[in-house]
Amino acid sequence: xxxxxxxxxxxxxxxxxxxTIETMPRPELERYQEAALDHAIRHAFHQAPLIGGxxxxxxxxxxxxxxxxxxxxxxxxxxxxxxxxxxxxxxxxLGGMYGGEPGEVVAVETTSGTTGDPTxxxxxxxxxxxxxxxxxxxQIGLRPGDYHLHILxxxxxxxxxxxxxxxxxxxxxxxxxRTEMPRLCEASRRFRPxxxxxxxxxxILALEEHFxxxxxxxxxxxxxxxxxxxxxxxxxxxxxxxxxxxxLELFETTALxxxxxxxxxxxxxxxxxYEDFALIECIDPMxxxxxxxxxxxELVVTALHKRFSPFMRYRTDDxxxxxxxxxxxxxxxxxxxxxxxxxxxxxxxxxxxxxxELLTHIEVQSETRAGLFQIVRATREMDRxxxxxxxxxxxxxxxxxxxxxxxxxILTDALDVPVHIELTSDHELLKLGxxxxxxxxxKA
Amino acid sequence: xxxxxxxxDFVGCxxxxxxxxxxxxxQGEIVRxxxxxxxxxxxxxxxxxxxxxxxxxxxxxxxxxxxEWALRMSGLIGANADATPFDASRVESIVRQFDAAAVCGIDxxxxxxxxxxxxxxxxxxxxxxxxxxxxxFEMLQAAGxxxxxxxxxxxxxxxxxxVEGAGMHVDAREWTVAAVGxxxxxxxxxxxxxxxADLDTGLDGDVxxxxxxxxxxxxxxxxx
Numbered sequence: 105x106x107x108x109x110x111x112x113x114x115x116x117x118x119x120x121x122x123x124t125i126e127t128m129p130r131p132e133l134e135r136y137q138e139a140a141l142d143h144a145i146r147h148a149f150h151q152a153p154l155i156g157g158x159x160x161x162x163x164x165x166x167x168x169x170x171x172x173x174x175x176x177x178x179x180x181x182x183x184x185x186x187x188x189x190x191x192x193x194x195x196x197x198l199g200g201m202y203g204g205e206p207g208e209v210v211a212v213e214t215t216s217g218t219t220g221d222p223t224x225x226x227x228x229x230x231x232x233x234x235x236x237x238x239x240x241x242x243q244i245g246l247r248p249g250d251y252h253l254h255i256l257x258x259x260x261x262x263x264x265x266x267x268x269x270x271x272x273x274x275x276x277x278x279x280x281x282r283t284e285m286p287r288l289c290e291a292s293r294r295f296r297p298x299x300x301x302x303x304x305x306x307x308i309l310a311l312e313e314h315f316x317x318x319x320x321x322x323x324x325x326x327x328x329x330x331x332x333x334x335x336x337x338x339x340x341x342x343x344x345x346x347x348x349x350x351x352l353e354l355f356e357t358t359a360l361x362x363x364x365x366x367x368x369x370x371x372x373x374x375x376x377x378y379e380d381f382a383l384i385e386c387i388d389p390m391x392x393x394x395x396x397x398x399x400x401x402e403l404v405v406t407a408l409h410k411r412f413s414p415f416m417r418y419r420t421d422d423x424x425x426x427x428x429x430x431x432x433x434x435x436x437x438x439x440x441x442x443x444x445x446x447x448x449x450x451x452x453x454x455x456x457x458x459x460x461e462l463l464t465h466i467e468v469q470s471e472t473r474a475g476l477f478q479i480v481r482a483t484r485e486m487d488r489x490x491x492x493x494x495x496x497x498x499x500x501x502x503x504x505x506x507x508x509x510x511x512x513x514i515l516t517d518a519l520d521v522p523v524h525i526e527l528t529s530d531h532e533l534l535k536l537g538x539x540x541x542x543x544x545x546x547k548a
Numbered sequence: 549x550x551x552x553x554x555x556x557d558f559v560g561c562x563x564x565x566x567x568x569x570x571x572x573x574x575q576g577e578i579v580r581x582x583x584x585x586x587x588x589x590x591x592x593x594x595x596x597x598x599x600x601x602x603x604x605x606x607x608x609x610x611x612x613x614x615x616e617w618a619l620r621m622s623g624l625i626g627a628n629a630d631a632t633p634f635d636a637s638r639v640e641s642i643v644r645q646f647d648a649a650a651v652c653g654i655d656x657x658x659x660x661x662x663x664x665x666x667x668x669x670x671x672x673x674x675x676x677x678x679x680x681x682x683x684x685f686e687m688l689q690a691a692g693x694x695x696x697x698x699x700x701x702x703x704x705x706x707x708x709x710x711v712e713g714a715g716m717h718v719d720a721r722e723w724t725v726a727a728v729g730x731x732x733x734x735x736x737x738x739x740x741x742x743x744x745a746d747l748d749t750g751l752d753g754d755v756x757x758x759x760x761x762x763x764x765x766x767x768x769x770x771x772x
Contacts, residue, residue: 197645
C-alpha cells in the first residue's frame with residue numbers, strides 16, 4: 105500500500121536551497137566567518153581544556169588573534185592524537201574538548217574507532233551534522249511531505265533525530281546491516297522515499313545479491329528516489345555504474361573533520377563544505393604551509409558553531425583538493441575532492457600510492473567485483489606493494505593462483521611497482537571492520 | 549490510521565508473530581511515551597549529569613526514541629552502541645570511560661561479544677542499572693548482577709522494570725495490556741498514527757494492576 109504524502113501544501117514555492125547562507129557571496133561569507141571565529145576562539149580557549157592548554161603552550165591568548173592572518177599564523181594545530189593524548193593523561197573521556205556544566209550536554213557520540221577507544225564527542229540538542237545533511241538532502245530534492253530512508257549506526261546521533269521531521273519530512277529507520285537490505289527494498293516500495301542516507305559499499309553488494317536471488321526489479325524498487333548519499337569509503341566505478349543502472353544516483357559524502365558532513369550536489373564536482381559551520385584550510389602535511397586551491401593538501405577544519413566540541417585548526421588527515429569557485433548548483437561555499445587519508449598513503453620504490461587508485465583495477469575482475477582489499481603496510485615506505493584481496497568463492501573458475509597472478513600482472517602494469525597478492529574470501533575481509541567499511545590499510 | 553496528516557514523522561518497526569512490521573508514528577507520540585518512561589527512570593534516583601548507554605538497532609526507533617527523550621527529561625546524558633556483538637568493544641569503552649550509571653538494551657549476543665573480548669560482563673556492569681533483554685537478564689542474574697532489570701519490546705513500545713524489579717511497567721495512558729491465556733496482548737488507547745489492536749506480543753506472562761511500591765500506578769507485566 106502506498107503511504108499517502110499529504111503534508112506538503114500544494115503549490116508552495118520551496119526555495120532551491122534550505123538556507124540562504126548557502127548562496128551568500130564570498131566576501132560577505134568571509135566577513136561572517138571572521139565574526140563567528142572571534143566568538144568561537146574565545147569559547148574554545150575558556151571552555152575546552154585541551155585548546156586552552158595548547159594555546160598557553162604556544163604563548164597565545166584570544167586577544168592575540170585580531171585577524172584571519174593572525175589565526176592561521178599563530179594558532180597551533182590539533183589532531184585526533186591530541187584528544188587521545190589528553191584523554192589518556194587526564195582520564196577525560198572527552199579528550200579535553202568540553203569542561204562546562206554537565207547539564208548542558210545532551211549526549212555523547214563516538215566515532216567508528218577501529219582501533220583502541222573510539223573518540224567521544226559531547227553534543228547538544230542541535231547537531232551540526234544533522235543540519236548539514238538536511239541541506240545536502242534538500243539539494244538532492246527532498247521536500248516537506250516526502251519520506252527519507254535513514255541508515256546509520258546508532259552511535260552517531262542515537263534515536264535523538266528531529267531535524268527532518270521538524271521540516272515535515274518522514275524518516276524511515278533501517279539498521280546498518282546487510283541483512284536489512286530486503287526490508288530496505290520493501291520500505292522503498294511501500295513508502296516511496298525521495299532520498300536515502302547513508303548507503304555504503306557492503307550494502308550495495310548486499311542489494312546486488314538480493315536482487316539476483318529474489319528477482320525483484322531494482323528499477324521499480326528505487327523509482328521514487330531522487331538520490332542516495334553514499335559514504336564510508338570511495339565509490340568505485342563498477343558500483344557507481346551498477347546503482348546507475350538501477351536508476352539510483354549516488355552522492356558521495358564524507359565528514360568535515362568531526363564538525364559536520366560534506367556531500368556532493370547534482371554537479372558531482374566535489375563535496376560541499378559548509379563554511380558557516382567550519383573554517384577550512386589546506387596545508388602541506390609535511391611542511392604545514394598553506395597549499396593553494398587546486399593543489400593536493402591536508403584538510404584542516406575549525407568549528408565555528410560547535411559549543412561542545414570546538415575544534416581549532418583540526419588536522420583531519422584527509423588529502424583533498426580545494427575549490428572555492430561557485431558551483432554549478434549556485435552555492436558559494438567551497439568544495440573539495442577527497443583523494444584519501446594521509447595515513448593511508450604508502451610509498452613503494454618512491455611512488456606514492458593511495459587505496460583509491462587500486463579500487464578500479466580490482467573491482468572490474470568478476471571474482472573480486474566487491475572491491476574489498478587491504479594494503480598490508482609494515483612501514484610507510486616499502487619495496488613492493490602487498491595487497492590482501494577479497495574474492496567471491498562462487499565466482500572462482502580458474503583457481504586462486506591464476507586469479508592472484510592475473511591481479512599481480514594488472515596492478516604491476518598499472519602502478520609500475522612490484523606487487524604481491526594475498527587472497528582471502530570477501531566474507532573473511534568483511535569481518536575486519538564495522539558494517540559499512542573495512543580498514544583499507546593494516547600492519548599485518 | 550489517524551484522520552490527521554497521513555505522513556508519519558518516523559517509521560520504525562515491531563515484531564508481530566514472526567513478522568517484522570513497519571510502524572509509522574509521530575513525534576508527539578515519542579514525547580507522550582517518554583513521560584511514562586521518565587517515571588520509571590526516576591525510581592532509581594540517578595544523579596543528573598550521569599551517563600546512560602543505550603544498546604539498540606536503528607530500526608528500533610519507536611521503542612528507544614522515547615527512552616532517549618526520557619533521559620534528556622531526567623538530566624541524564626545519553627550514549628549509544630549498536631546491538632551487535634561487533635560493538636562490544638564500544639560498549640565496554642563507554643561504560644568504563646564514562647562510568648555509566650545505567651545501560652539499557654543489552655542482549656545475549658552482546659554478553660557473548662564482551663566475553664569474546666575477554667571482559668566479564670557482570671564485573672563491567674556491577675553497580676550500574678542494567679536493563680537487559682530476555683535471555684540476557686537471566687545470564688546476568690545468574691552471574692550475580694543485583695542491579696539487572698528486565699526490559700522487553702511489547703510490539704512498538706518498550707517496557708522497563710523500575711527499581712523494585714517486580715514487573716515491567718506499561719504506560720496505562722497509552723496502552724491496554726492484558727494476559728489472555730497466558731500470552732501478553734497489547735492495544736493502543738489513544739489516537740495515534742498507527743493504532744495497535746490486540747497485538748500478540750509473543751511474551752508469556754501475567755499482568756499485575758496493583759500499584760507498584762515505587763509509586764508508579766502503571767500496570768506491570770511479569771514474564772513467566
